[in-house]
Amino acid sequence: MANQICTKSVGELWNGEGKYTFYIPAYQRGYRWNEFQVKSLLKDLYAFVKDNKDNKDNSNKGKFYCLQPVIVKEIKDQNKIDAIRKQIGEEDIDNRKIYEVIDGQQRLTAIYLILRYMIANCFFSEEMKSCYLKSLYRLTFETREEMYGYLRRDSLITDTGNHKQTDKPNIDEYHVQNTITWTKAWITNEYSKCTNILRGNIERDILELLFQNDKSESPNAKFIWYEITDDKDPVKEFLSVNNGKIPLTESELIKALFLQKRNFQNDGKNLKQIERALEWERMENTLHRDDFWYFLTSKKVNPANRIELILRLTSGKFGPGDFERNVLFGEYYDKFENKSSNDLEEISKEEWDKVVGCFRVLEDWYLDPIKYNMIGYLVHSGKSIYDIYVDFKEYNKESGSSRKGFQDRLKEMIRETIKGLEISENGFSLNKNYKQQGEIRKVLLLLNINSLNEQLNNSKVGSASSAYKFPFDVYVNQSWDVEHIDSQTMNIGDKIKWIEDNKGCVHDLSEEENERFVTAFSEEEWDECIKIIREKIGESDDEMKDEIGNLTLLDSETNRSYGNAIFPRKQERILEEIRKGKYVPYCTQMVFYKNFDIDRKNLPRWDTECKKAYGKYVCEQLKSYLSL
Numbered sequence: 001m002a003n004q005i006c007t008k009s010v011g012e013l014w015n016g017e018g019k020y021t022f023y024i025p026a027y028q029r030g031y032r033w034n035e036f037q038v039k040s041l042l043k044d045l046y047a048f049v050k051d052n053k054d055n056k057d058n059s060n061k062g063k064f065y066c067l068q069p070v071i072v073k074e075i076k077d078q079n080k081i082d083a084i085r086k087q088i089g090e091e092d093i094d095n096r097k098i099y100e101v102i103d104g105q106q107r108l109t110a111i112y113l114i115l116r117y118m119i120a121n122c123f124f125s126e127e128m129k130s131c132y133l134k135s136l137y138r139l140t141f142e143t144r145e146e147m148y149g150y151l152r153r154d155s156l157i158t159d160t161g162n163h164k165q166t167d168k169p170n171i172d173e174y175h176v177q178n179t180i181t182w183t184k185a186w187i188t189n190e191y192s193k194c195t196n197i198l199r200g201n202i203e204r205d206i207l208e209l210l211f212q213n214d215k216s217e218s219p220n221a222k223f224i225w226y227e228i229t230d231d232k233d234p235v236k237e238f239l240s241v242n243n244g245k246i247p248l249t250e251s252e253l254i255k256a257l258f259l260q261k262r263n264f265q266n267d268g269k270n271l272k273q274i275e276r277a278l279e280w281e282r283m284e285n286t287l288h289r290d291d292f293w294y295f296l297t298s299k300k301v302n303p304a305n306r307i308e309l310i311l312r313l314t315s316g317k318f319g320p321g322d323f324e325r326n327v328l329f330g331e332y333y334d335k336f337e338n339k340s341s342n343d344l345e346e347i348s349k350e351e352w353d354k355v356v357g358c359f360r361v362l363e364d365w366y367l368d369p370i371k372y373n374m375i376g377y378l379v380h381s382g383k384s385i386y387d388i389y390v391d392f393k394e395y396n397k398e399s400g401s402s403r404k405g406f407q408d409r410l411k412e413m414i415r416e417t418i419k420g421l422e423i424s425e426n427g428f429s430l431n432k433n434y435k436q437q438g439e440i441r442k443v444l445l446l447l448n449i450n451s452l453n454e455q456l457n458n459s460k461v462g463s464a465s466s467a468y469k470f471p472f473d474v475y476v477n478q479s480w481d482v483e484h485i486d487s488q489t490m491n492i493g494d495k496i497k498w499i500e501d502n503k504g505c506v507h508d509l510s511e512e513e514n515e516r517f518v519t520a521f522s523e524e525e526w527d528e529c530i531k532i533i534r535e536k537i538g539e540s541d542d543e544m545k546d547e548i549g550n551l552t553l554l555d556s557e558t559n560r561s562y563g564n565a566i567f568p569r570k571q572e573r574i575l576e577e578i579r580k581g582k583y584v585p586y587c588t589q590m591v592f593y594k595n596f597d598i599d600r601k602n603l604p605r606w607d608t609e610c611k612k613a614y615g616k617y618v619c620e621q622l623k624s625y626l627s628l
Contacts, residue, residue, distance in 0.1 A: 003229055005256040007222040007333060009064070010111055011213035013137040021096045021138040023075060023084055024105050025234065030144065030172040031109045031179075038182045041110060042206070045221065046190070049205045052219045065209065066326040067111075069224040069253065070104030073234050087140050087148055096138070102228065102237050111210065112139055112151065113179045118207040120157040121187075147172055156180060224253060224329065250329040251305035255280055257336050258355075263348035265341050276352060283307055283359045290473035292366055295376035296385050300476050309385070310362070314354045318386040361392065369469045370453050374410040376472045377449045381417045381442050388413070415625045418443060423626055428615035429547045430622075440482045443622070444553040445475075448585045450621045474583045479556040485591055485614075486550050486606045487564045533566065544608060549615025552588045567606040 013020045048065040075081060075098040084098060101108065119132045133152070141147045150156065150173055159177060187202050212220035228237055258280070264272045286292055287306035296309060308328065312318050315331045322328065335347055365371045379385055388410075395409055421443065422431045430443070449470055456468040509517075513532055520529050544550055554574070562573050574592045578584050590596070591606075596613040 003232070003256060004227045004260065005253060006225050006227075007064070007066075007214075007337075008225040009212060009214050009216075009220045009222045010067075010115075010210045011216070011220055013223075014115075014135050019096045019135060019137060021084065021088070021098045021140060022072070022105075022108055023080075023098060023100045024139065024141045024144075025100055026142045028101065028105050030170075031106060031175050033106055033110050033175065033179060035178070035182045038110060038179050039186045042114065042183065042186045045114075045206050045209060046202065048219070048221075049209050053205065063219045065219070065221040066330055067221060067223045068104070068107055068325070069226050070108060071102040071226045071228065071237065072099040072104070073102060073228045073230075073232065073237075074098070075100050076230070084140055087145055088138060099227075100234050102234050104223070107223070108137075109139060109176070110179060112136065113176060114183055115207070115210055116151075117157055117180055117183045118203045118210070121203045122207055123204075144170070144172060146170075147176075151176065224326065226253070226256070249303075249305045249308070250326060251308040251311055253329045254311055254332045257332055258348060258352055260336075260348075262341060263345055265345050279356060280307070283310065283356075286359075286363065290477075291469075291471065292362075294473040294476045295366065295372055296362065296379060298380045298382075298476065310355055310358050313386055313389050314351075314358045316386075318384065358389070361389070369456055369465065371407060371410065373449045373453055373468075373470050374407070374414060376470060377446055378410070378413055378417065380445060380472065380475065381414075383413060383417065411625070414446065418446065418622075418625060421622075421626055423619045423623065428549060428612045428619060429544070430615075430619065437482055440551060441480060441553065443548070443618075444482065444551065444585075444587070446625065447618055447621055448553065448587050450625075451586055454621070471583060478583075481554055481556045481559040483552050483554040483559050483588075484545065484550055485552055485567065485570070486545065486611070487566060544611045544615075547611065547615060548618050549611035549613075550606070552591050553585050554588055555582075555584075558582070558584075 045065060052063060075084075081098060115136060116133070119129055119136075122129075124132070139148065139151055156177070157180060159180070190202055209219065209221050212218050214220070214222075228234070259273060259277055261273065284305065284307045287309070293306055311328060311332070312322070315328065317323075317328050317331055332351070335351060336344060339347060365375055375385075375388060378388060391409065391413070392406060395406055423429075424431050452468045452470055456465065459465075459468075509532075517529055558574060558577055562569055565573075571592045571594075574584060574588075578589060584592075591614060594610075596610050596617065598609055598613050
């Protein structure tokens with residue numbers, strides 16, 4: 001039997017048909033919420049109230065403030081029920097549902113304390129206050145029995161001074177009393193902001209929100225209610241939750257919705273449930289492969305449940321407000337809530353087919369190296385994977401499922417990312433201000449992507465060969481620089497070191513030149529020595545220093561390890577890194593292997609002719625994406 005998931009309003013726990021008692025077992029730590037947590041909850045609750053209070057068009061019907069999950073197991077053992085009855089000492093224990101709290105004690109206690117304060121400070125008659133207090137859900141403790149009575153004392157509300165830990169007989173009472181103090185302080189501060197708010201209104205408004213049960217049409221506050229089955233061991237479940245083995249993220253909660261037993265009514269329902277669970281696991285495992293994940297996202301993140309991306313793509317929850325707490329879960333919960341058995345099975349299958357269909361689209365892109373490269377480039381150039389997916393769906397509606405057609409559409413999207421970049425009249429440079437590193441990096445990334453795609457198109461290997469896929473996982477996990485192949489001008493402090501590091505590359509110095517190296521003690525003389533070395537190896541301060549023919553993509557670690565070294569030093573270092581197995585982008589390898597040495601002299605230099613040849617290659621590769 002599967003665990004059950006639903007939502008329960010706070011009001012249902014104390015104002016519904018069944019009144020609840022929560023049993024806090026010995027393995028739980030005591031209540032420990034701090035001031036920030038208490039005031040943040042109050043702030044969020046009141047903001048929700050204000051947003052819905054003056055709504056005149058009834059669009060707030062059915063809206064609720066979603067609280068974090070509570071994991072519970074109903075207690076049916078009579079011995080344990082008798083022990084709880086003895087602690088509470090009330091005759092109506094049999095009319096209460098009793099749950100062992102596996103996770104969520106902190107939230108339940110904080111809400112309970114806020115309710116107690118609001119009831120005491122609203123303009124109710126003493127009789128009504130007593131009625132409310134009697135209806136409140138109960139919190140009872142296996143090892144801290146005195147806490148039950150302490151939470152129900154009238155002095156709990158009136159004792160709102162500043163407390164020290166030593167003022168209380170145990171640490172739990174200290175934290176409980178502080179919550180009351182912080183609640184009073186927050187409410188007092190809110191009243192001080194607006195003089196037109198009548199005293200008691202804030203307490204009344206928040207209390208009303210927490211009073212509404214599921215039958216009410218007014219906005220209310222709901223816990224995500226995760227109830228484990230009779231055959232589960234609460235201690236093991238607690239350890240699993242707290243060890244991160246069952247992280248109740250939004251995707252885990254949605255998984256529970258999809259795997260509910262009641263979704264499967266026809267023959268073979270157990271098999272269908274198992275098949276769905278295995279398919280979920282396969283999708284999650286595939287998404288946890290970094291080479292798959294990082295062509296879909298440019299952020300260096302490792303969420304516990306990457307399948308959330310699929311759920312967001314499927315549901316369309318990709319807007320700014322959609323990433324707030326439990327919005328995604330709420331979207332799916334609304335689809336499943338209050339449906340008949342037959343309707344639920346149909347809806348569950350329909351929604352599941354959307355999730356699987358979305359994953360298979362991404363998998364198809366991943367298995368096609370050209371699409372993989374193009375989509376990865378778009379994502380790493382600022383295009384949202386959601387926008388790409390929506391475009392794909394719309395294109396399929398309009399044009400069918402033409403693979404080549406969508407590839408052309410991707411090319412149009414790429415063209416938009418470098419809009420305004422043009423080839424100059426000389427045919428080997430780009431008319432662009434290259435002071436913006438991000439824009440240059442985008443062009444160089446596209447250069448490498450397109451070069452790989454061109455190689456694949458011209459090769460005789462299968463179209464699914466992964467050898468031509470750009471490693472976006474490496475690209476994300478390393479920092480990258482736009483490298484000047486022929487070194488830029490140095491700072492004054494770097495000049496002496498530069499001379500010492502690079503003069504060993506020159507072997508045909510005259511006696512006069514050697515003497516100059518020995519006697520150089522001024523900046524002017526150092527500049528002369530630098531000029532001699534550059535002339536000997538063919539480097540010059542030509543006008544192409546900042547042109548595309550002198551720029552390439554290189555990881556920051558390698559680039560910054562040799563500073564402003566001359567080309568031979570860079571070439572030696574980078575080729576050594578390649579031999580050691582370090583990833584160096586394809587076009588950067590071509591540069592330092594001297595593939596653009598037109599006359600094949602293979603001299604240790606990156607001269608003007610090399611820059612022009614490389615620049616021409618860049619322009620040829622990008623021509624189809626640029627405005628001509």
